[in-house]
Amino acid sequence: MLEKKFNLEGRVAVVTGGGGGLGTAICLALAEAGADIVVTDYRVDAGEATAASVRQTTGRKAVFFPADITKPEEVNDMMSRAINQWGKVDILVNCAGIVRGEIPKPFWEITDFDWHRGIDTNLSGAFYCSRAVVKHMIDRHYGKIINVASGFGMRGLKGNFMYNTAKAGVILLTMSMALTLAEYNIRVNAIAPGLFETIGPKERYETSARFIPMGRVGQPPEIGALVVYLASDASDYATGEVFSIDGGALFSGYAPINYIPIVPLKEK
Amino acid sequence: MLPKGMSLKDKVAVVGGLGQSWQKEIASYLAEAGASVAVFGKDKDEMTAAVQAVEKLGKQALAVTTDPTSPGEVSKMVQSVLKKWQKIDILVNSFNLFLAKPLPEISAVEWTKALEANITPVFLSTQAVGRHMLERKEGKVINITSGLAERGLPNGSAYCAAKGAVVQFTRAVALEWARSNVRVNAIALGWMEDSAEVSKEEWHQNLVRYAPLKRLAGPEDFAAALVYLASDASSFVTGSTFYITGGLMAHG
Numbered sequence: 001m002l003e004k005k006f007n008l009e010g011r012v013a014v015v016t017g018g019g020g021g022l023g024t025a026i027c028l029a030l031a032e033a034g035a036d037i038v039v040t041d042y043r044v045d046a047g048e049a050t051a052a053s054v055r056q057t058t059g060r061k062a063v064f065f066p067a068d069i070t071k072p073e074e075v076n077d078m079m080s081r082a083i084n085q086w087g088k089v090d091i092l093v094n095c096a097g098i099v100r101g102e103i104p105k106p107f108w109e110i111t112d113f114d115w116h117r118g119i120d121t122n123l124s125g126a127f128y129c130s131r132a133v134v135k136h137m138i139d140r141h142y143g144k145i146i147n148v149a150s151g152f153g154m155r156g157l158k159g160n161f162m163y164n165t166a167k168a169g170v171i172l173l174t175m176s177m178a179l180t181l182a183e184y185n186i187r188v189n190a191i192a193p194g195l196f197e198t199i200g201p202k203e204r205y206e207t208s209a210r211f212i213p214m215g216r217v218g219q220p221p222e223i224g225a226l227v228v229y230l231a232s233d234a235s236d237y238a239t240g241e242v243f244s245i246d247g248g249a250l251f252s253g254y255a256p257i258n259y260i261p262i263v264p265l266k267e268k
Numbered sequence: 269m270l271p272k273g274m275s276l277k278d279k280v281a282v283v284g285g286l287g288q289s290w291q292k293e294i295a296s297y298l299a300e301a302g303a304s305v306a307v308f309g310k311d312k313d314e315m316t317a318a319v320q321a322v323e324k325l326g327k328q329a330l331a332v333t334t335d336p337t338s339p340g341e342v343s344k345m346v347q348s349v350l351k352k353w354q355k356i357d358i359l360v361n362s363f364n365l366f367l368a369k370p371l372p373e374i375s376a377v378e379w380t381k382a383l384e385a386n387i388t389p390v391f392l393s394t395q396a397v398g399r400h401m402l403e404r405k406e407g408k409v410i411n412i413t414s415g416l417a418e419r420g421l422p423n424g425s426a427y428c429a430a431k432g433a434v435v436q437f438t439r440a441v442a443l444e445w446a447r448s449n450v451r452v453n454a455i456a457l458g459w460m461e462d463s464a465e466v467s468k469e470e471w472h473q474n475l476v477r478y479a480p481l482k483r484l485a486g487p488e489d490f491a492a493a494l495v496y497l498a499s500d501a502s503s504f505v506t507g508s509t510f511y512i513t514g515g516l517m518a519h520g
Binding site: 226252 | 505514
């Protein structure tokens, strides 16, 4: 019974940011569970590579359609092509985002351009992609939308403003979409990942790992099963919820990682 | 096929129950994914049903009659499970006693009982099984709680306080054991069919109308989350509470 619930055979998934580290892992996990994949990304080579990798390693169908998710026309066009490809889209994973797109600079020197770029990539993109597919999902009375938010969507981040603000927006977008679309049998949930080893030098992750309760960063394939869970019938009673996967990071942060006090009970 | 890493083949799970615990269903889901399952608690009928369900799935089962609020009995229970299988990979704490009463009318006895029933067994079994898991440097603990851990309810002061305590306990222990490869997570349930919370037909109808998904939950609704958190597929998840409430957590 459970095996059947996790099965995605016959389902079509669109994954934005599909050329990135987490996006690639998400595409592979969905395909391994049986789904056919539409990979989208503004990075053509990376997107094509993910689609090829899905075809080779899972034997499922996969295509790549380029789109810059900050541009609504491109998103609409990509989504029409995606729907036409195999006649439907069952699952949308909004994974595109710029993790460290912000150049550290003093708060008062952040330009309008910086601000809009951060918000558009991490928040508006999820809105544009969802808007482009939701009418199709309503017509079919079926849909699963998974927004990749971040633990930082619930926490402050020193010297960084657009990323966590946008991710907070993604979480609230998830909740309002979930309430609005429940009657059309569309589920909308968010994942709040912690730090995963995706791009950049390994040393950076080794330093960061010390500040994560589990003492390590996540490896992209570790997000796979959670995405399959949220994309499948297995999670049908979950909507508008946020699922953290972060090695314990979300509920640390009240004290340094090495603060481990021992104080006996003592009444005055 | 279950997603990669989600099989519980060769794993040993222990499921504690008290009150309305869905112990039989929890045991079945774990067994279906491949685990041998021990159940403990005081409800012999529920435990017998759990053992039968597990054995029917071709897995080994064990019932240990235990007062889950007694430190000595919980510790003995752990010994008997270890005697049979030499290890425990998974602990599920499902202790659930509902109380709804205006605060001025709650007696100190009721308050103590409600808190003791909902929290103390979580502490005792996590501690007793946790010692073994820390030695092995491997284990998963899953605490079943309620969306009322995070939301208020008139007449729910004692129950909300107790369920909230389970979430905070989960977070604290998750951090404490994060580097010992023992992961601690919670599943928060929504309004469940056939539960004390909805025992009046008019309450039931009111909640169904209110629920975003227009239905109340059954235990099968949290089965997949349970197996996910009990398995190696959730290897980077700790301290997390999975709310499976049918959209209630998004409600303003």
